[in-house]
Every structure is written in C-alpha cells, then in structure tokens.
Amino acid sequence: MRMRTRIKELRARYDLTQEDLAIKVGVRRETILFVEKGKYSPSLKLAHAIAKVLQTTIDELFIFDEEDK
Amino acid sequence: MKDKLGIVVGIGIVAAVIVTLYFYIINAGNLELIEIFPIGIVLILVGATAYILWDRIKNMKKGYPAQDERLKITNYKACYYGFIASIWSAVFAPLISGIFFDYELPGNYVTALVVLCGGLAFMLSYLFLAWKGK
Numbered sequence: 306m307r308m309r310t311r312i313k314e315l316r317a318r319y320d321l322t323q324e325d326l327a328i329k330v331g332v333r334r335e336t337i338l339f340v341e342k343g344k345y346s347p348s349l350k351l352a353h354a355i356a357k358v359l360q361t362t363i364d365e366l367f368i369f370d371e372e373d374k
Numbered sequence: 375m376k377d378k379l380g381i382v383v384g385i386g387i388v389a390a391v392i393v394t395l396y397f398y399i400i401n402a403g404n405l406e407l408i409e410i411f412p413i414g415i416v417l418i419l420v421g422a423t424a425y426i427l428w429d430r431i432k433n434m435k436k437g438y439p440a441q442d443e444r445l446k447i448t449n450y451k452a453c454y455y456g457f458i459a460s461i462w463s464a465v466f467a468p469l470i471s472g473i474f475f476d477y478e479l480p481g482n483y484v485t486a487l488v489v490l491c492g493g494l495a496f497m498l499s500y501l502f503l504a505w506k507g508k
Contacts (some may be wrong), residue, residue, distance in 0.1 A: 320444035324436075332442040333433055339444065348443055 308343040310370045315359040330354040377430070377440035384427045391420055415490045422497040450479040456496030463491035 316326060323341070330351060339345035340355070345357070349363075356363045365368045382411060402409065428441040441449070467487045471479045479487075 328437050331439060333438045336442050336444045344507040351443060355387055
C-alpha cells in the first residue's frame with residue numbers, strides 16, 4: 306500500500322513552510338519532508354498534530370493507494 | 375534539558391576517546407597494519423558521532439527538537455543492526471581467522487572486534503536510515 310499526503314497542498318493554502326510546520330508540531334524539518342514524500346509513516350500522535358495545524362482530518366491528509374498487482 | 379545533557383555527555387565521550395587514542399598512538403611507537411585498521415574504525419566512529427552531535431546542536435539552535443519520533447525509531451533500528459553485527463562478528467571473527475589465516479584470535483581481540491563491528495554497523499545503519507528517512 307502506497308501512501309500519499311496532501312501536506313504540501315495544505316501548507317501552501319495556509320502559507321506555511323516545512324520549517325514552520327515542523328516547529329508547530331515539534332519535530333525536525335526532515336521529518337516533515339519525509340512524511341510529505343510518503344517515505345515515513347508518522348505516528349498517530351504526529352499525524353493528528355499535523356492535521357490539527359492544517360485544520361483538516363487525518364483521513365483527508367493521508368491517502369492510501371492500493372498497489373497494482 | 376535532557377537533550378542538552380545528552381549532547382554534553384556525547385561531547386565528553388568523543389573527547390575522552392580522542393585523548394585515549396592520542397596517548398595510545400604516542401606510546402605505541404611503530405604501528406603495524408593490524409593496529410592501524412582498528413584505529414581507522416575508531417576514527418570513523420568518532421567522526422560519525424561528531425557529525426550526529428553537530429546535527430543535533432544545529433537543530434536545537436533552530437528551535438527543533440534534538441531528536442524526534444523518526445530519529446528515535448532510526449536509533450532503535452540501528453541498535454538492532456549493531457546488536458546483530460556484534461553477535462555475528464563474535465561467531466565469524468575467530469572462524470575466519472582460523473580458516474583463512476590459520477591464526478587463533480586471542481579473546482581480547484575478539485572482544486575488540488565485537489565492539490568495533492557493532493559500533494560500525496550501528497553508525498553506518500543510523501546514518502543510512504536517517505538519510506533515507508525510514
């Protein structure tokens with residue numbers, strides 16, 4: 306299962322940089338970068354914190370694609 | 375506070391290792407190849423540790439945490455790989471030495487190899503996992 310996120314799109318909507326978001330949720334900038342790219346699956350706590358800052362829900366923030374068989 | 379303490383302790387350990395290595399090299403006289411190899415590994419470990427400490431200090435200055443959940447997971451994974459490398463080096467070091475070089479490794483050499491292999495595996499996997507993001 307492949308994970309995509311809408312973090313970049315929502316960051317742009319609220320005019321937030323990766324640095325701003327990282328400081329708001331209390332992680333390092335690289336962690337936001339890897340989450341955005343779908344390379345790192347965040348904990349429920351972090352996903353909730355990001356969703357809260359971006360004023361959305363976890364469901365809308367993270368999209369899981371079924372891989373082609 | 376806990377992060378700062380960790381960084382101070384880390385710097386202290388790196389300094390202690392460098393001073394120990396310095397006195398060892400000064401007193402050893404002519405170094406043989408078998409002695410240069412472990413010194414090289416120790417220097418790689420010291421360099422990598424210094425890099426990790428510098429990265430943490432840099433992040434703390436910018437207002438980020440020194441270590442977040444991703445780095446904690448990276449740390450646990452790297453510890454696991456280091457542990458596995460230690461166990462297998464304890465098994466294979468005497469075997470390889472005996473079979474290929476016909477030389478029975480003394481116990482203290484095996485212990486040193488276990489520590490160095492474990493440390494090297496930990497450091498390399500930590501840097502690789504931190505770079506890759508998983």
